[in-house]
Amino acid sequence: MSTTATESANLTGDTSWQTVCPIEEIHENIGVCALVGENEQAAIFKVKDKFYAISNLDPFSDAAVISRGLICNIKGSLCVASPIFKQHFCLMSGTCLEDNSVQLKTYALRVNGSILEIQNT
Amino acid sequence: MGKQKVIVIGNGMVGHKFLETVATLPENCAFEMKIIGEEPNTAYDRVHLSEFFSGKTAGDLSLVPDNFYQDNSLKVASSTQVTEIDRINKEIHYANGNNEKYDKLVLATGSYPFVPPIPGKDRDNVFVYRTIEDLKLIAEGAKNSRVGVVIGGGLLGLEAAKALKDLGLETHVVEFAPQLMAIQLDETGGELLRKKIENLGVSVHTSKNTKQITDGGNFHHKLCFADGSFLETDLILFSAGIRPRDDLAKQSGLDMGERGGIVINDRCQTSDPDIYAIGECALWDNKIFGLVAPGYQMAKVAANQICQDQSDQFTGADMSTKLKLLGVDVASIGDAHGRTPGSLSYKLIDDINGIYKKVVVDAKRKKLLGAILIGEADSYGTLLQFALNESPIPNKPEQLILPANDGDNAALGVEALPDEAQICSCNNVSKAELCTKVREGCIDLGELKSCTKAGTSCGGCAPLVKQILDSELAKQGLEVKKDLCEHFPYSRQELFHLARVHKIKTFEDLIEQHGKGNIGCDICKPTAASIFASLWNEYILNNGHAGLQDTNDYYLANMQKDGTYSVVPRVAGGEITPDKLIVLGQVAKKYDLYTKITGGQRVDLFGARVDQLPKIWSELVAAGFESGHAYGKSVRTVKSCVGSTWCRYGVQDSVGQAIHLEERYKGLRSPHKLKFAVSGCTRECAEAQSKDVGVIATEKGWNLYVCGNGGMKPRHADLLASDLTDQALIQYTDRFLMFYISTADRLQRTSVWLDNLEGGIDYVKDVVINDSLGIGKELEDQMHHVINTYQCEWKTTIESPEKMKRFTHFVNSKQSDQKLQYVRERGQKRPATQAEKQEMLNTIPFKEAATH
Numbered sequence: 001m002s003t004t005a006t007e008s009a010n011l012t013g014d015t016s017w018q019t020v021c022p023i024e025e026i027h028e029n030i031g032v033c034a035l036v037g038e039n040e041q042a043a044i045f046k047v048k049d050k051f052y053a054i055s056n057l058d059p060f061s062d063a064a065v066i067s068r069g070l071i072c073n074i075k076g077s078l079c080v081a082s083p084i085f086k087q088h089f090c091l092m093s094g095t096c097l098e099d100n101s102v103q104l105k106t107y108a109l110r111v112n113g114s115i116l117e118i119q120n121t
Numbered sequence: 122m123g124k125q126k127v128i129v130i131g132n133g134m135v136g137h138k139f140l141e142t143v144a145t146l147p148e149n150c151a152f153e154m155k156i157i158g159e160e161p162n163t164a165y166d167r168v169h170l171s172e173f174f175s176g177k178t179a180g181d182l183s184l185v186p187d188n189f190y191q192d193n194s195l196k197v198a199s200s201t202q203v204t205e206i207d208r209i210n211k212e213i214h215y216a217n218g219n220n221e222k223y224d225k226l227v228l229a230t231g232s233y234p235f236v237p238p239i240p241g242k243d244r245d246n247v248f249v250y251r252t253i254e255d256l257k258l259i260a261e262g263a264k265n266s267r268v269g270v271v272i273g274g275g276l277l278g279l280e281a282a283k284a285l286k287d288l289g290l291e292t293h294v295v296e297f298a299p300q301l302m303a304i305q306l307d308e309t310g311g312e313l314l315r316k317k318i319e320n321l322g323v324s325v326h327t328s329k330n331t332k333q334i335t336d337g338g339n340f341h342h343k344l345c346f347a348d349g350s351f352l353e354t355d356l357i358l359f360s361a362g363i364r365p366r367d368d369l370a371k372q373s374g375l376d377m378g379e380r381g382g383i384v385i386n387d388r389c390q391t392s393d394p395d396i397y398a399i400g401e402c403a404l405w406d407n408k409i410f411g412l413v414a415p416g417y418q419m420a421k422v423a424a425n426q427i428c429q430d431q432s433d434q435f436t437g438a439d440m441s442t443k444l445k446l447l448g449v450d451v452a453s454i455g456d457a458h459g460r461t462p463g464s465l466s467y468k469l470i471d472d473i474n475g476i477y478k479k480v481v482v483d484a485k486r487k488k489l490l491g492a493i494l495i496g497e498a499d500s501y502g503t504l505l506q507f508a509l510n511e512s513p514i515p516n517k518p519e520q521l522i523l524p525a526n527d528g529d530n531a532a533l534g535v536e537a538l539p540d541e542a543q544i545c546s547c548n549n550v551s552k553a554e555l556c557t558k559v560r561e562g563c564i565d566l567g568e569l570k571s572c573t574k575a576g577t578s579c580g581g582c583a584p585l586v587k588q589i590l591d592s593e594l595a596k597q598g599l600e601v602k603k604d605l606c607e608h609f610p611y612s613r614q615e616l617f618h619l620a621r622v623h624k625i626k627t628f629e630d631l632i633e634q635h636g637k638g639n640i641g642c643d644i645c646k647p648t649a650a651s652i653f654a655s656l657w658n659e660y661i662l663n664n665g666h667a668g669l670q671d672t673n674d675y676y677l678a679n680m681q682k683d684g685t686y687s688v689v690p691r692v693a694g695g696e697i698t699p700d701k702l703i704v705l706g707q708v709a710k711k712y713d714l715y716t717k718i719t720g721g722q723r724v725d726l727f728g729a730r731v732d733q734l735p736k737i738w739s740e741l742v743a744a745g746f747e748s749g750h751a752y753g754k755s756v757r758t759v760k761s762c763v764g765s766t767w768c769r770y771g772v773q774d775s776v777g778q779a780i781h782l783e784e785r786y787k788g789l790r791s792p793h794k795l796k797f798a799v800s801g802c803t804r805e806c807a808e809a810q811s812k813d814v815g816v817i818a819t820e821k822g823w824n825l826y827v828c829g830n831g832g833m834k835p836r837h838a839d840l841l842a843s844d845l846t847d848q849a850l851i852q853y854t855d856r857f858l859m860f861y862i863s864t865a866d867r868l869q870r871t872s873v874w875l876d877n878l879e880g881g882i883d884y885v886k887d888v889v890i891n892d893s894l895g896i897g898k899e900l901e902d903q904m905h906h907v908i909n910t911y912q913c914e915w916k917t918t919i920e921s922p923e924k925m926k927r928f929t930h931f932v933n934s935k936q937s938d939q940k941l942q943y944v945r946e947r948g949q950k951r952p953a954t955q956a957e958k959q960e961m962l963n964t965i966p967f968k969e970a971a972t973h
Contacts, residue, residue, distance in 0.1 A: 021932045029668030030675075032932040039939055044932070047640070057940070062955065063684035064930075064940045068672040072642035075607065081643035083672035083680055088643075 020044060020109075020116040026051070031067035031080065037120045042107045043067035044118070045091060047078060052091040053107035053118055058082045059096075066104070124153040125224040127427060128213060130203050130369070132158025134167055135400030135416035136229035137184050142424035144193040149428065155196040155221075162253055163199060168413055171280050173256050174287035176810065176837055182253070206373040208393055225395050225427050228370060228383060229420070232363035232401035232411070237272075241334025246341055247357040250281040259358065263288040266355030268340055270294075272331060273360035274301040279446040281360045282323050286447065293324045293352060295344065297361075300327055305442065305453035309470065310493045313477045317449045317496065326352065363411055365402040378404040387434040389423040397423040410438055414546040421549065439509055439546065443494075443501045450498040455508045456481050456491035464490055469522045471496075478522035480504070482514065489514050489521070502585030503535065506542045535588045536596075544589065545575035545582045552589060559593040566590055566877070605867060606644040609636045613792060613867040617652050621863075626657055627665045647671050648867045651754055654790035655862050656903070658910040660917055662924055673752035676928070677914050678734055683941055683952040686734060687727040688714070689751035690741050691787060694761045694779030694799075695722025704744040712737055715949045721758030721796065723749060728950055730937055735928045738915045747787070747913040754868070755790040756797070759783040760808070764801030764818070773818030775801035778847075782816070785851070788911050789858065789904075792865040792874075810838045813871040814854060819843070823850045827857055827885065830872035839875070839882040842890055852901065856889045859900035 020034045026046045033056045034042045041056035043066040056066045061084040069080040072088060074097060079088040088097040094104035108119040127143075129136045136156055143149045158164070165182040173182065190197045202216035212220045234249035236242050246262045249255055263269065269285035271278045274296030285292045294301070300311030301318070315325045330347035337343040337353040344352045365382040376384040376392035382404025389397045400416035401409060410416065415438030425433035443452035459466050463484035470477055476496035483490055489507040494500065504521060507514055514521065540553035550573050563569045566587055570576045576583035603612035609632075611619065616635070625631050628649045632641055641649075650669035654661060661667070661674055673679050678686035690705070705724050709716045712733055714726035729737055751757060759782045762768065764775030779799040789795070798809035799816040808831075809815025815826035821844040829838025842853055865874040878884060887893040918924045930938045942958050943950040953961065
């Protein structure tokens, strides 16, 4: 899922939204990892001013490293390459390009003022 | 019915080829196979035996892949002798008294070196040259010898002479005939070969009939010749031809040739249809074939025959040969002497360059019958094809040997060869087969060789295989695609030059000016980052560069399987003070890091979490450590032996030189990692010849070796220059490294780079030593820029609070990664396995429950 940095969200008192960090702390093309709930991890990226969040857990290595992957454009789809075994995961859908049967969880994001928030679902 | 039992006697090149062939046939499961060899080693490459003395081991020479016997359910017995064949009961008798039944027997017993019955031939320090065991004895004998003589100036004798020379002996060759290699060469050729070999420091004595060997005056032996002259020496090597090893066959009553050899028919069967004979022990059409290619053909025929394909027959073999003898190219094809009635010949003698070429054609000048090439044998492959395929030769046959002239040598191109032309005679690979593979997508030389096996035995046809690959690619209009990735229609080399010439320093500019899109991928981004680092050497975590770096470069540490990192501080030359060693231990202990010594003489600390890296490095930097760049595609280590400072044998200060080199080149980024080593003497304890840059001390200075590799595909380094001063060593190394960096492909180690470089090591020598491209100064300047802009990336990083912020696992929590779980093994931590993690999940709540 993605959201633009400039989008102004219509905020409610919904408790499922959690703080990630101030948006200026996220740099283009360099991922960060956010703790979601008690033990979920999300990898968050900013590419061309849009934010994306998918699971940080690399299913091929069982290591929490997706946020440290490189952003790629592979045949038109925006992905991140796992730093361990180099599989590519689509930032929009979480689908693995090399193995369609593998899909990472995606998260909704929103910008609340200058703070990026993630939805814990 | 049970399986048929096939026993092969003789585990040499030909016996092994038989097994290899059977293993590929679908019928092989109907047989139980066993191979018996008398040598302790299983099959090895006897053709390249002399390389045993230039550094190859028995393992390097082995022809048997790991697990070959197990994978193919073959039985193997080494150091085992068969003493008798009982044909009536169809069983063989072993030296230890055991018997074994067979259904089919294959004799691949090979040959033995012929030692003429000269009085004194049984003296000590007299050897033959056939097996690895022989070579070990020769090496032992050479230790106390100064002079060595090879009796026999044939092909094998000259190989043996190289072996003696490699062992450091003053070497002589004694030949009965008036010339060297009388079988393959004519008089002119023999004379030129003699001159060339003598120039290399080997004395040649022809027309010498050795009558007797007695005690020498100054040396151990004295060879007395029929003409009254004599020669003194410490060591003697007989290489006076081979004789078939046929005694087993003879005892069992098989038909034999008048002068030995086991008679076989076109199916490679002996006079007993259940017994086959292949290779140098077999006599076909009254001929013994003393080369490996015909032996391989027989092995294939026998394998097919036994596996029920009666159509494959042995129809004779070509005895053409091409060799590098003591570094001299020598080739002989077909009727080299021009003995065919009515044949004509063309000769080219080039005294300046030491080249002799001769072609023999038929009376109508339509067919090539034979050829001799000395000093330059590049056209061997093509000429051989003309001879073997009897394909029509150019109207002016002299074109076949005249030096190329403005490209009108086209008559010789591989395209002229017919499809059925046999390119690799060792492995019987035709031109059509190669072309088909290329069309199927095998467009890399290494891949083509491994999937067809062409060029993998004697290697003589390798240049031809390359030419066929290139011509086939060109024919298909298929340029070898060198695009880096979908975003850049350029090779790494081209991008490097674009960036250099246009002074491009950011990925945005590079992709905008020369690429597609504006995002890039995990191939082009790190490549661009590496190019920028090699050229401009800016801090790699600058905002413009940080997003291009692989995680290793980004966190300046090596990611491990669980997502933690390892830390490797620089220990230049492997020299470390006790105090600094203690610091490493203290840091490792404090952060509970798994500790291991690396192959590059450093200490690797594993299991550091992202958030621990800055703390660990703050402590290391404070203690005087620098980044070791183990995470980068960059100069890693310069390994060294202890050298003349301590070692009794060392001739130079290898540790000092290693530290000097490591300090000079540390941090240099390159297409792939670069490893160096410096050895203090020729014993080579630092294993410098397996490194990208290897330096070996000599009495007079330093020998510089380049493009070696250990790892997956070991390659001995090539000697670039000898006896260099400290200054020249640095100058050549600067040039060599920058030349590699500016021309190599992405992730191409120096070894592969050199193997793919047209002109090979000679070209590199030309560029580096003779400055043939006139870029020497430029390469040195580029290197000086990198050296002058060096910074310890860790020091820069810990001094920047902004950069330090990136070293957290969660952007929104102080917690660390809960996925990390460890168990302890041999006193240290290691990542838990899946099963162990599962167990922890199960047991922890249970324990908690129990304590409540």
